[in-house]
Amino acid sequence: MTKARAVSDRPAEHPVDQGEDASPRSRNRRGQGLLLREEILRAATALIVRTGSDQAVTLRSVAREVGIAAPSIYAHFADRDAIVEAVVLEAIAQLHQGIADAVAEHEDPVESLLAGCAAYVDFGVREPARYRVLFGWAHPKADSPAAELPGRRQGLDAFQTLVEGLRACVSAGRSSSTDPFADAVAVWTALHGQVTLRADLPDFPWPPTDTVERMTRSLGRIDS
Known part of the structure; x- marks a missing residue:
């Protein structure tokens, strides 16, 4: 399995959102990791449908849509390309x-x-x-x-x-x-x-x- 790169290694064109814009969201209970992955996928799909382009999908925009801090995404997707x-x-x-x-x-x-x-x-x-x-x-x-x-x-x-x-x-x-x-x-x-x-x-x-x-x-x- 390919490991996600450290935050500092992320390309400059996809800045990492540390969560300041994310809406508060309760932490998933044990065993609900797959639920968060599905929510991330649904959020990315919604962004694409609303804008008509995958360019709207960034770590920041997806995190904001779900209501989480962007670094939380790395447990499920290596980067924005993996989400798309x-x-x-x-x-x-x-x-x-x-x-x-x-x-x-x-x-x-x-x-x-x-x-x-x-x-x-x-x-x-x-x-x-x-x-x-x-x-x-x-x-x-x-x-x-x-x-x-x-x-x-x-x-x-x-x-x-x-x-x-x-x-x-x-x-x-x-x-x-x-x-x-x-x-x-x-x-x-x-x-x-x-x-x-x-x-x-x-x-x-x-x-x-x-x-x-x-x-x-x-x-x-x-x-x-």
């Missing part, structure tokens, strides 16, 4: 679970594929700030192996659900795709564009979200 990483991992897990639940509700491969794609867009539209941080937050140092980037495996698992769904359509004779992986990339690109454009241009006269079905059927080469 936890928010990202939770968002990915919820997105993946939502897709999996939607897919499982249908036996027909096409309906299953369409439901999964709709669930993806639904999450992005409902949670624009959390969705944006999945792709826009400052990742670890460039020298970190790609396989170790937080959320990479979970994100690939979610994408694999799309690939497998399209392959199921091909196997059932419902899609003429000859390269399910490439066509799944095209579908994902379109879904991501749908989510980000709706978030960035809310005043545009967007058509109903059934455009997701039209895009999926077209790019997934669904025959019927």
Whole structure:
């Protein structure tokens, strides 16, 4: 386990709040450490949702939100990047679970594929700030192996659900795709564009979200 650095080693751009701005908060009873960790995570998520950016997450702002002194955070997170990483991992897990639940509700491969794609867009539209941080937050140092980037495996698992769904359509004779992986990339690109454009241009006269079905059927080469 990586040890948290001493307070004096913290980067200057993330000053440590010694608690002068924190609201009084009763100490957690023995065995409630996980409760404080959850409160820290909820506070960081709330900051991201309110501001639309993970830049609002600092040790000082999270501590103030929870009502604790900033040094108390170190028992649960090494630094602010570790907090944002936890928010990202939770968002990915919820997105993946939502897709999996939607897919499982249908036996027909096409309906299953369409439901999964709709669930993806639904999450992005409902949670624009959390969705944006999945792709826009400052990742670890460039020298970190790609396989170790937080959320990479979970994100690939979610994408694999799309690939497998399209392959199921091909196997059932419902899609003429000859390269399910490439066509799944095209579908994902379109879904991501749908989510980000709706978030960035809310005043545009967007058509109903059934455009997701039209895009999926077209790019997934669904025959019927």
